[in-house]
Amino acid sequence: GAVVSQHPSRVICKSGTSVKIECRSLDFQATTMFWYRQFPKQSLMLMATSNEGSKATYEQGVEKDKFLINHASLTLSTLTVTSAHPEDSSFYICSALGLAGRREQFFGPGTRLTVL
């Protein structure tokens, strides 16, 4: 099956620092990846759509300068949380959409970000 990895799985950082989260499709090429944020006991909230080689499309209310997304290759998208603050603490999950017309999205295992 399609495997998506995320790194790191957990990160704790000080307020004001920037954190980069990587999302990789391991056994398929993903033209499109999505970044979600999930608060405890809630559903997934879409943050942005990342297309390889082009600018990401951000959902309303998501600051693009705060959450930088780069999709430089067909197997890697990165999310950088800039100048992180405690309210940015959350569970961040990426998903990848494969080529050849497949409509399933496969999710990574998530990254738990804690900002002190």
Add this chain to the structure above:
Amino acid sequence: GQQLNQSPQSMFIQEGEDVSMNCTSSSIFNTWLWYKQDPGEGPVLLIALYKAGELTSNGRLTAQFGITRKDSFLNISASIPSDVGIYFCAGQLLSGNTPLVFGKGTRLSVIA
């Protein structure tokens, strides 16, 4: 953003019982997906549905794409303790690279 109406929100059942959960929407979807999420993990795809009326099974799981394209259900037969988790329905409004719309999830607890 748009969300699907997923019910029930939570269920407590005895091991061996069957489970049913469903999602409805006011919009027509081209794709329905069902995911399971364990604590601290990403969602894992259980079943994908592409055609109205489609009924698909994956082991003890069965899901159907409603004929009106505005609803879907997931059944789990003969539940076991490892079925515990949160189940999400997700729909895609258009084909291609459009994002999924998620339900709020059904939290399933299985009592041995």
